[in-house]
Amino acid sequence: MKKIRFGIIGYGHIGKRHAQRILENEQAELIAVCDNKEHEMEEAPSGVFKTTDHNELLQIEKIDVVCVATPNYLHAPMSVDSLNKGKHVLCEKPMALNVLDTNKMILAAQRNKRELFVVKQNRFNPPIQKTKELLEKNALGDILFFVINCFWNRNADYYLNSDWKGSKEKDGGTLFTQFSHFIDIAYFLFGDFVSVQAIGENMNHADTIEFEDTGVINFELANGSLGSLNYTTCSYKQNLEGSISIFGTKGTMKIGGQYLNVLDYYNIEDVTIKNLEPGNPSNDYGFYQGSMSNHDISIANVINTINGKEVIATSAFEGMKVVQLIESAYESMISGKKIRIR
Numbered sequence: 001m002k003k004i005r006f007g008i009i010g011y012g013h014i015g016k017r018h019a020q021r022i023l024e025n026e027q028a029e030l031i032a033v034c035d036n037k038e039h040e041m042e043e044a045p046s047g048v049f050k051t052t053d054h055n056e057l058l059q060i061e062k063i064d065v066v067c068v069a070t071p072n073y074l075h076a077p078m079s080v081d082s083l084n085k086g087k088h089v090l091c092e093k094p095m096a097l098n099v100l101d102t103n104k105m106i107l108a109a110q111r112n113k114r115e116l117f118v119v120k121q122n123r124f125n126p127p128i129q130k131t132k133e134l135l136e137k138n139a140l141g142d143i144l145f146f147v148i149n150c151f152w153n154r155n156a157d158y159y160l161n162s163d164w165k166g167s168k169e170k171d172g173g174t175l176f177t178q179f180s181h182f183i184d185i186a187y188f189l190f191g192d193f194v195s196v197q198a199i200g201e202n203m204n205h206a207d208t209i210e211f212e213d214t215g216v217i218n219f220e221l222a223n224g225s226l227g228s229l230n231y232t233t234c235s236y237k238q239n240l241e242g243s244i245s246i247f248g249t250k251g252t253m254k255i256g257g258q259y260l261n262v263l264d265y266y267n268i269e270d271v272t273i274k275n276l277e278p279g280n281p282s283n284d285y286g287f288y289q290g291s292m293s294n295h296d297i298s299i300a301n302v303i304n305t306i307n308g309k310e311v312i313a314t315s316a317f318e319g320m321k322v323v324q325l326i327e328s329a330y331e332s333m334i335s336g337k338k339i340r341i342r
Helices: 013-024 038-043 054-058 072-084 099-112 126-136 156-160 180-190 295-306 316-335
Strands: 004-009 028-034 049-051 065-068 088-091 116-118 143-151 193-201 214-221 226-232 241-248 251-256 262-268 282-284 289-292
Touching (some): 004 013, 004 295, 013 028, 013 065, 013 295, 028 054, 088 099, 099 116, 116 295, 126 180, 126 251, 126 262, 143 180, 193 316, 214 316
Parallel strands (some): 004 065, 028 049, 143 226
Antiparallel strands (some): 143 241, 282 289
């Protein structure tokens, strides 16, 4: 199997996580890293090319895949630049900050006959994988309702120590940066949505962010079921919960913990769940924890897909659908109306 050679654009917390997982994989090689802050690259492995100009990285012919781990607003343009240089792309979430930009990325991949992967690592959590399996077998019967609760903490320093977080133009909003993984899980498990209705307010971050820190979204799904997402970054001092409860005609279950990493409860007709594998630990950023650290699976999927051994775990189309849902939720917050998903 061909060894796949990687470059990373954006060498902050997530970029370093990509590098760690690349270095751990025997079928991968890290060729170059790029960040506009030179000090971020001081910890890069010896022998790896370093640059502050992503165009210089893209000139390196032997790079097969570019990991785009930059601030949110740069995901689309830097992915398109990489695809136009003939590189495959693994793009961090969110794929982009609007559907128009996701379409530009998809078209660039098609035009250049390259693969465009999107990181959605929470899909690989063992309880989520088990739930997907049960839903595909119709073990819970018809799905009637689901509830996602995301009660996290992001303090003032989280925003003040960043030159992009909290900015509407560069960050996009809480749904993009903190909670897009949870919306992706809803899409992954239940399929297409037909409408969203949302409200959001900035309750406790008026001096640090330009958008809501708390919100409620109601969903209607194409399969006829209903759902809701309740979220905040105002949990006192630390994250409290990231959970999803599912109610079907033949069963009920809840995946909880802080990051959808624990099977909290299930009562399903004729179903016993045994020996569920433990998930990876969450990403540790010092004063707060992030989502689950499943980037090893994402990197392996990239390598195996390019080598014809697997298919893309999360396609660009799926990444676009999540952006579409978030964009529609924000449109609803502004208009005060229910938004039909186009």
